[in-house]
Amino acid sequence: MDAPFELTLQIVLTVLAGITAQVIAEFFRVPSIIFLLLLGIGIGPDGLGLIHPQSLGVGLEVMVSLCVALILFEGGLSLELKELGQVSTSLQNLVTFGIFVTLVGGGMAAHWLGEFPWPLAFLYASLVVVTGPTVINPLLRQVKVDRKVATLLEGEGVLIDPVGAILAVVVLNIILSGDADPVTVVSGLSLRLGIGALIGGIGGAAIGIFLKQAKFLSEDLRNLVVLAGLWSLFGLAQSIRGESGLMATVVAGMVVRVLSVPDERLLRRFKGQLTVLAVSVLFILLAADLSIASVFALGQGAVFTVLVLMFAVRPLNIWLCTQQSDLNWRQKFFLSWIGPRGIVSASVASLFSISLTEQGISGGDAIKALVFLTIIMTVMIQGLTAGRLARLLHITSDQLTGAVIVGCSPLSCLIARLLKEQGEAVILLDTNEASCQEAEKEGLKVVVSSALEADVLESVGMATVGTLLAMTSNGEVNAVIAQRALEEFQPPRVLVVMPTEKPANDQSSSSRVQSALASSLSLKTWNTYLTDGAVRLGETCIQSVSPEAQRAHLKGLIQNGSLVPLLVQREEKLQVALAEEEWRVSDRIIYLFHDPKPKLLKRLSGGTQPARLTLESVPEIEEFPLPEPELPEPKLPEPELPSTEADAADPALNGAAAADTSQSRNQPPAAKTAPGPATPP
Numbered sequence: 001m002d003a004p005f006e007l008t009l010q011i012v013l014t015v016l017a018g019i020t021a022q023v024i025a026e027f028f029r030v031p032s033i034i035f036l037l038l039l040g041i042g043i044g045p046d047g048l049g050l051i052h053p054q055s056l057g058v059g060l061e062v063m064v065s066l067c068v069a070l071i072l073f074e075g076g077l078s079l080e081l082k083e084l085g086q087v088s089t090s091l092q093n094l095v096t097f098g099i100f101v102t103l104v105g106g107g108m109a110a111h112w113l114g115e116f117p118w119p120l121a122f123l124y125a126s127l128v129v130v131t132g133p134t135v136i137n138p139l140l141r142q143v144k145v146d147r148k149v150a151t152l153l154e155g156e157g158v159l160i161d162p163v164g165a166i167l168a169v170v171v172l173n174i175i176l177s178g179d180a181d182p183v184t185v186v187s188g189l190s191l192r193l194g195i196g197a198l199i200g201g202i203g204g205a206a207i208g209i210f211l212k213q214a215k216f217l218s219e220d221l222r223n224l225v226v227l228a229g230l231w232s233l234f235g236l237a238q239s240i241r242g243e244s245g246l247m248a249t250v251v252a253g254m255v256v257r258v259l260s261v262p263d264e265r266l267l268r269r270f271k272g273q274l275t276v277l278a279v280s281v282l283f284i285l286l287a288a289d290l291s292i293a294s295v296f297a298l299g300q301g302a303v304f305t306v307l308v309l310m311f312a313v314r315p316l317n318i319w320l321c322t323q324q325s326d327l328n329w330r331q332k333f334f335l336s337w338i339g340p341r342g343i344v345s346a347s348v349a350s351l352f353s354i355s356l357t358e359q360g361i362s363g364g365d366a367i368k369a370l371v372f373l374t375i376i377m378t379v380m381i382q383g384l385t386a387g388r389l390a391r392l393l394h395i396t397s398d399q400l401t402g403a404v405i406v407g408c409s410p411l412s413c414l415i416a417r418l419l420k421e422q423g424e425a426v427i428l429l430d431t432n433e434a435s436c437q438e439a440e441k442e443g444l445k446v447v448v449s450s451a452l453e454a455d456v457l458e459s460v461g462m463a464t465v466g467t468l469l470a471m472t473s474n475g476e477v478n479a480v481i482a483q484r485a486l487e488e489f490q491p492p493r494v495l496v497v498m499p500t501e502k503p504a505n506d507q508s509s510s511s512r513v514q515s516a517l518a519s520s521l522s523l524k525t526w527n528t529y530l531t532d533g534a535v536r537l538g539e540t541c542i543q544s545v546s547p548e549a550q551r552a553h554l555k556g557l558i559q560n561g562s563l564v565p566l567l568v569q570r571e572e573k574l575q576v577a578l579a580e581e582e583w584r585v586s587d588r589i590i591y592l593f594h595d596p597k598p599k600l601l602k603r604l605s606g607g608t609q610p611a612r613l614t615l616e617s618v619p620e621i622e623e624f625p626l627p628e629p630e631l632p633e634p635k636l637p638e639p640e641l642p643s644t645e646a647d648a649a650d651p652a653l654n655g656a657a658a659a660d661t662s663q664s665r666n667q668p669p670a671a672k673t674a675p676g677p678a679t680p681p
C-alpha cells in the first residue's frame with residue numbers, strides 16, 4: 001500500500017471514528033470526549049492498530065494548531081458579553097488569580113504525590129489550568145444548570161484556554177533555557193496576551209465591518225471568509241510572537257459577536273459544525289497517540305495527584321475567586337465540582353512531549369500520560385455525575401420559574417393571570433397596543449414590541465425564565481419566535497400554540513419546541529368564547545381510582561371541543577399544559593370548559609356577566625363513568641345426583657336448572673359513576 005493512500009485511509013478512519021463517537025455520546029447523553037478517548041485508544045497502536053498518528057509527521061502539529069484556533073474562535077463567538085457582566089468579577093479572578101492557584105497547587109501535588117521533579121511538576125500544572133469549551137459546552141448542553149453558573153463556566157472555559165496555553169509555553173521555555181526570573185515570566189505572558197488581543201481586536205473588527213458592507217456575498221461565501229480571516233489572524237499573531245495566536249482567535253470571535261454581523265446565527269451554526277468535526281478528529285488522533293503503558297507506569301501517585309487537583313485545588317480556587325460574588329453555596333459547590341480538562345490540555349501536552357524529547361529532556365511521555373489521565377478522570381467522574389449533582393443541589397434550569405407569553409389575546413391573558421396568581425413572574429409581549437392596554441387593565445406586565453427581535457426577548461429577561469409560550473394569531477410567526485428563542489437563550493420549555501386546527505406535529509421540526517393547549521377548536525374560537533362569557537374555568541385532579549377512565553373522559557371532551565387544558569400542576573410545579581400531555585395520578589389540571597349557558601343568560605337578562613373567571617369544579621368533568629369491575633362467576637350448587645337412572649334422565653329437572661343459570665348470568669349490572677362534588681349554586 002503506497003504512502004499517500006495509507007495516510008488518506010487513516011484520515012478517513014479518524015473522521016469516521018470521531019463522528020461515530022459523537023453519535024454514540026448524543027444517544028446516551030454523556031460527554032462525547034468519553035467515547036472519543038475510548039475509540040481513539042481502541043483504534044490506535046495500543047489497540048487495533050488501524051491509525052498511526054506519528055505517520056502524519058509535522059502534519060499532526062499543523063492540524064492541532066489550526067483546529068485549536070478554530071475551536072477557540074467559535075468559543076469567543078458564542079460568548080454573550082452582556083451575561084458575562086453578571087459574573088465579571090468572579091470570571092476575572094478565575095482567569096488571573098485562579099490560574100496561579102491551580103499552578104501552585106497542581107505543581108505541589110505532582111511533585112509530592114506523583115514524584116515529578118519540580119520543573120516537570122509545574123509544567124504539568126500549567127497544562128491543566130485550563131478547562132476548555134470542548135468539554136464544558138457539550139456538558140452544559142446536556143446538564144441544564146441556571147444561567148449564571150453556566151455563563152461563568154462557559155466564560156472560564158473560553159478565556160482561560162489561551163492564557164493557560166501561553167503560560168504553559170512560558171514554563172516550557174523556562175525549563176529549556178533555565179531562566180526562571182519572575183520578571184521574564186510575567187513579561188513573556190503579558191507580551192503574548194497583549195499582541196494576541198491587539199491583533200484579534202483589530203482583525204475581528206475588520207472581519208465584522210467587511211461582512212456588514214459586503215452585501216453581495218452569498219451565505220456560504222460569508223462563512224468561508226470568516227474562516228479564512230480567523231486563520232489569517234492566527235498565522236499573523238504566531239509569526240509576530242509564538243503562541244499569541246490563540247488569544248487573537250478568542251478576541252476576534254468576541255469582537256465579531258459584538259458587532260452583530262448579518263446572518264450571525266448561520267455563522268455560529270457553521271462554526272459550531274466545524275468545531276464538532278475538529279474536536280472529533282483531534283481527540284481521536286491524540287488519544288491514538290497515547291501509550292497506555294506510560295499511563296500505568298505512573299503508578300497510584302498519579303491518581304492521587306489528579307484527585308487532589310479535583311477535590312482540593314479546584315474547590316480552593318473557586319472559594320477564593322468567588323468570595324465577592326452573590327453566588328450561593330450550592331452554585332459554588334457545583335462550580336467546585338466541575339472542572340474537566342479538554343482539547344487544549346491534550347494538544348499542548350502532545351506538542352510539549354515532542355519538544356522535550358527533541359531537547360533530550362526525559363519525562364515528556366510521562367507528562368503527556370499524566371495530562372491524559374487528568375482528562376480521563378475529570379471527564380469520567382465530573383462529567384457523568386454533573387446532572388445528578390445539579391438536580392440534587394436544585395440549580396438546574398428546568399427548575400426556573402416565570403414565563404414570557406407572546407400574544408395578548410384573551411386566552412393568553414387568562415393563562416398569564418393564572419400563573420401570576422400562583423406567584424409566577426409573567427410578561428406579555430405584543431405589537432397591538434389596544435390588546436396590551438386590555439392586558440394592563442388586569443394588572444399584567446406588558447411590553448409593546450416584537451418578539452422577533454432578540455434584544456426585546458433579552459430585555460424582558462428571557463435568559464432567566466423557565467417558559468416561552470408563543471400564541472399569536474400567526475402559526476408561522478409562533479414557530480419562528482420559538483426557534484429563535486431556543487437558539488439564543490435555550491429556555492427549558494419552549495411552547496407554541498397553533499392558531500388553527502392542526503396536528504401538534506405540523507408546527508415545528510425542532511424536538512425541543514413543543515405544542516401546547518390541546519384542542520380540536522381554533523385559538524380564535526376559544527378567544528371568542530372567552531369574550532362572550534361562554535366558558536367556565538374549572539380544575540380537576542387525576543384520581544388514583546380508575547385513572548384510565550378519567551383520562552379517556554377528558555380526552556373525549558377535548559376532541560369534541562368542549563374543553564381545553566390550560567395548566568397542569570405536578571410535583572408542586574405549575575406549567576402550561578402540553579398538547580400531547582400524559583396525565584399522571586395526582587395531576588391538578590386547570591381547564592377552560594365551553595358552556596353556552598352564561599352567554600344565554602346574558603342575552604336573556606340584558607345584563608353583563610362578570611369578566612373575571614374563578615376556579616370551580618364543573619360537574620360535567622367530575623362525573624365520569626367508571627368501568628364495571630369484573631366479578632367472579634358465582635358457583636351454583638351442584639344438583640344432587642338422582643338416586644335412580646330414571647331421575648337422572650328427567651329432562652324437566654335438567655331444563656329448569658339450566659334456565660335458572662342462564663337467567664342469573666344475563667342479569668344486567670347497575671351503572672356506576674365516579675363520586676363528584678355537588679353542583680355549585
